[in-house]
Amino acid sequence: MNFSQEIRSNILFLRIAGDLIGEEADGNLMDRVNEAVSHKVLTCAIDIKDLRYINSSGIGVLITILTKFRNKGGEVYLMKPSESVQKLLVIT
Template sequence: MKTDANLQDGILSVRLTGDLIGSPDSQQLLQTVDQHLGDDAVKLCSVDLSNVRYVNSSGIGVLVSLLTKFRSRGGELVLINPAEHPRKMLALTKLTSIFTIADDEAAATSLLKNAN
Protein backbone atom coordinates (compact mmCIF):
# COMPACT_ATOMS: atom_id res chain seq x y z
CA MET A 1 0.00 0.00 0.00
CA LYS A 2 1.18 3.50 -0.80
CA THR A 3 0.37 6.40 1.52
CA ASP A 4 0.48 10.08 0.61
CA ALA A 5 -0.29 12.66 3.30
CA ASN A 6 -0.71 16.39 2.92
CA LEU A 7 -1.61 19.00 5.52
CA GLN A 8 -3.48 22.04 4.22
CA ASP A 9 -5.73 24.53 6.02
CA GLY A 10 -5.75 22.40 9.17
CA ILE A 11 -6.97 19.28 7.34
CA LEU A 12 -4.76 16.23 7.01
CA SER A 13 -5.51 14.63 3.64
CA VAL A 14 -4.40 11.02 3.31
CA ARG A 15 -4.54 9.19 -0.02
CA LEU A 16 -4.15 5.41 0.00
CA THR A 17 -3.34 3.24 -3.01
CA GLY A 18 -3.25 -0.58 -3.08
CA ASP A 19 -4.51 -3.04 -0.47
CA LEU A 20 -5.28 -2.09 3.14
CA ILE A 21 -4.56 -5.37 4.87
CA GLY A 22 -2.81 -4.55 8.12
CA SER A 23 0.71 -5.20 6.87
CA PRO A 24 3.73 -3.09 7.81
CA ASP A 25 2.28 -0.50 5.41
CA SER A 26 -0.59 0.03 7.83
CA GLN A 27 1.87 0.73 10.63
CA GLN A 28 3.55 3.28 8.38
CA LEU A 29 0.14 4.90 7.80
CA LEU A 30 -0.49 5.14 11.55
CA GLN A 31 3.00 6.57 12.14
CA THR A 32 2.50 9.15 9.39
CA VAL A 33 -0.77 10.28 10.96
CA ASP A 34 0.78 10.31 14.44
CA GLN A 35 3.56 12.60 13.20
CA HIS A 36 0.96 15.10 12.02
CA LEU A 37 -1.01 14.74 15.24
CA GLY A 38 1.98 16.11 17.12
CA ASP A 39 0.67 19.50 16.01
CA ASP A 40 -2.31 20.25 18.25
CA ALA A 41 -3.96 22.25 15.47
CA VAL A 42 -4.63 19.09 13.42
CA LYS A 43 -8.03 17.69 14.32
CA LEU A 44 -9.53 17.05 10.89
CA CYS A 45 -8.66 14.30 8.43
CA SER A 46 -9.85 12.97 5.10
CA VAL A 47 -8.86 9.51 3.87
CA ASP A 48 -9.21 8.87 0.14
CA LEU A 49 -10.06 5.19 -0.42
CA SER A 50 -10.89 5.45 -4.12
CA ASN A 51 -7.69 3.61 -5.09
CA VAL A 52 -7.85 0.90 -2.41
CA ARG A 53 -8.65 -2.39 -4.14
CA TYR A 54 -9.03 -4.63 -1.11
CA VAL A 55 -9.45 -4.23 2.64
CA ASN A 56 -9.57 -6.97 5.28
CA SER A 57 -10.50 -6.92 8.96
CA SER A 58 -7.06 -5.60 9.93
CA GLY A 59 -7.47 -2.76 7.45
CA ILE A 60 -10.89 -1.96 8.89
CA GLY A 61 -9.24 -1.89 12.32
CA VAL A 62 -6.73 0.68 11.06
CA LEU A 63 -9.55 2.90 9.81
CA VAL A 64 -11.36 2.62 13.15
CA SER A 65 -8.11 3.45 14.93
CA LEU A 66 -7.68 6.58 12.81
CA LEU A 67 -11.27 7.63 13.48
CA THR A 68 -10.73 7.16 17.22
CA LYS A 69 -7.52 9.23 17.15
CA PHE A 70 -9.28 12.22 15.61
CA ARG A 71 -12.54 12.01 17.54
CA SER A 72 -10.68 11.71 20.85
CA ARG A 73 -9.06 15.08 20.01
CA GLY A 74 -12.46 16.64 19.37
CA GLY A 75 -12.00 16.32 15.62
CA GLU A 76 -13.41 14.31 12.76
CA LEU A 77 -12.39 11.96 9.97
CA VAL A 78 -14.15 11.57 6.62
CA LEU A 79 -13.65 8.74 4.13
CA ILE A 80 -13.58 9.75 0.48
CA ASN A 81 -15.18 7.63 -2.23
CA PRO A 82 -14.37 4.09 -1.05
CA ALA A 83 -13.84 1.70 -3.97
CA GLU A 84 -16.22 -1.24 -4.36
CA HIS A 85 -14.59 -3.75 -1.99
CA PRO A 86 -13.85 -1.31 0.86
CA ARG A 87 -17.42 0.05 0.56
CA LYS A 88 -18.82 -3.50 0.85
CA MET A 89 -16.64 -4.21 3.90
CA LEU A 90 -17.78 -1.02 5.61
CA ALA A 91 -21.40 -1.96 4.93
CA LEU A 92 -20.90 -5.58 6.03
CA THR A 93 -19.38 -4.47 9.33
CA LYS A 94 -22.09 -1.80 9.72
CA LEU A 95 -19.42 0.89 9.97
CA THR A 96 -21.19 3.05 7.39
CA SER A 97 -23.23 4.31 10.34
CA ILE A 98 -20.05 5.33 12.20
CA PHE A 99 -17.94 6.80 9.39
CA THR A 100 -18.85 9.87 7.38
CA ILE A 101 -18.38 9.13 3.68
CA ALA A 102 -17.98 11.82 1.03
CA ASP A 103 -18.11 11.46 -2.75
CA ASP A 104 -15.02 13.57 -3.41
CA GLU A 105 -12.36 15.72 -1.77
CA ALA A 106 -14.37 18.95 -2.07
CA ALA A 107 -17.35 17.36 -0.30
CA ALA A 108 -15.05 15.95 2.41
CA THR A 109 -13.47 19.36 2.97
CA SER A 110 -16.90 20.96 3.29
CA LEU A 111 -18.07 18.30 5.77
CA LEU A 112 -14.92 18.67 7.86
CA LYS A 113 -15.06 22.46 7.98
CA ASN A 114 -18.71 22.30 9.05
CA ALA A 115 -17.89 19.70 11.73
CA ASN A 116 -15.30 21.94 13.34
Protein backbone atom coordinates in the same frame (compact mmCIF):
# COMPACT_ATOMS: atom_id res chain seq x y z
CA MET B 1 -0.14 -0.38 -0.05
CA ASN B 2 0.94 3.07 -1.12
CA PHE B 3 -0.08 6.28 0.56
CA SER B 4 0.57 9.96 0.32
CA GLN B 5 -0.21 12.67 2.80
CA GLU B 6 -0.50 16.41 2.88
CA ILE B 7 -1.66 18.92 5.47
CA ARG B 8 -3.64 21.88 4.13
CA SER B 9 -5.83 24.29 6.08
CA ASN B 10 -5.27 22.21 9.22
CA ILE B 11 -6.67 19.08 7.51
CA LEU B 12 -4.67 15.88 7.04
CA PHE B 13 -5.35 14.57 3.53
CA LEU B 14 -4.39 10.93 3.06
CA ARG B 15 -4.58 9.01 -0.20
CA ILE B 16 -4.38 5.23 0.17
CA ALA B 17 -3.96 2.96 -2.86
CA GLY B 18 -3.52 -0.75 -3.34
CA ASP B 19 -4.27 -3.26 -0.61
CA LEU B 20 -4.77 -2.09 2.98
CA ILE B 21 -3.78 -4.93 5.24
CA GLY B 22 -2.79 -4.10 8.79
CA GLU B 23 0.79 -5.32 8.78
CA GLU B 24 1.73 -2.98 5.94
CA ALA B 25 -0.03 0.03 7.40
CA ASP B 26 1.18 -0.12 10.99
CA GLY B 27 4.42 1.81 10.48
CA ASN B 28 4.66 4.84 8.25
CA LEU B 29 0.95 5.58 7.92
CA MET B 30 0.34 5.60 11.66
CA ASP B 31 3.50 7.68 12.20
CA ARG B 32 2.05 10.35 9.90
CA VAL B 33 -1.32 10.22 11.65
CA ASN B 34 0.27 10.50 15.10
CA GLU B 35 2.41 13.42 13.94
CA ALA B 36 -0.62 15.28 12.58
CA VAL B 37 -2.64 14.71 15.75
CA SER B 38 0.27 15.89 17.89
CA HIS B 39 0.33 19.12 15.86
CA LYS B 40 -3.37 19.69 16.67
CA VAL B 41 -4.71 18.72 13.25
CA LEU B 42 -8.32 17.73 14.03
CA THR B 43 -9.67 16.67 10.64
CA CYS B 44 -8.55 13.81 8.42
CA ALA B 45 -9.86 13.18 4.90
CA ILE B 46 -8.87 9.78 3.52
CA ASP B 47 -9.19 9.26 -0.24
CA ILE B 48 -9.69 5.53 -0.78
CA LYS B 49 -10.67 5.72 -4.44
CA ASP B 50 -7.69 3.55 -5.44
CA LEU B 51 -7.99 1.10 -2.55
CA ARG B 52 -8.39 -2.34 -4.14
CA TYR B 53 -8.66 -4.55 -1.08
CA ILE B 54 -9.04 -4.14 2.66
CA ASN B 55 -9.03 -6.93 5.25
CA SER B 56 -10.05 -6.90 8.91
CA SER B 57 -6.63 -5.61 9.96
CA GLY B 58 -6.96 -2.77 7.46
CA ILE B 59 -10.38 -1.92 8.86
CA GLY B 60 -8.72 -1.92 12.28
CA VAL B 61 -6.20 0.64 11.00
CA LEU B 62 -9.04 2.92 9.83
CA ILE B 63 -10.79 2.54 13.18
CA THR B 64 -7.54 3.39 14.99
CA ILE B 65 -7.20 6.56 12.89
CA LEU B 66 -10.83 7.47 13.63
CA THR B 67 -10.33 6.90 17.35
CA LYS B 68 -7.16 9.02 17.48
CA PHE B 69 -8.90 11.98 15.85
CA ARG B 70 -12.15 11.66 17.79
CA ASN B 71 -10.29 11.42 21.11
CA LYS B 72 -8.94 14.91 20.34
CA GLY B 73 -12.36 16.25 19.30
CA GLY B 74 -11.74 15.75 15.60
CA GLU B 75 -13.31 13.79 12.75
CA VAL B 76 -12.32 11.47 9.90
CA TYR B 77 -13.95 11.33 6.47
CA LEU B 78 -13.58 8.49 3.95
CA MET B 79 -13.79 9.77 0.38
CA LYS B 80 -14.59 7.99 -2.89
CA PRO B 81 -14.71 4.33 -1.79
CA SER B 82 -15.17 1.78 -4.56
CA GLU B 83 -18.45 -0.11 -4.52
CA SER B 84 -16.85 -3.26 -3.11
CA VAL B 85 -15.00 -1.40 -0.35
CA GLN B 86 -18.11 0.61 0.49
CA LYS B 87 -20.16 -2.59 0.84
CA LEU B 88 -17.57 -4.04 3.21
CA LEU B 89 -17.50 -0.88 5.31
CA VAL B 90 -21.30 -0.79 5.53
CA ILE B 91 -21.38 -4.41 6.71
CA THR B 92 -18.73 -3.64 9.31
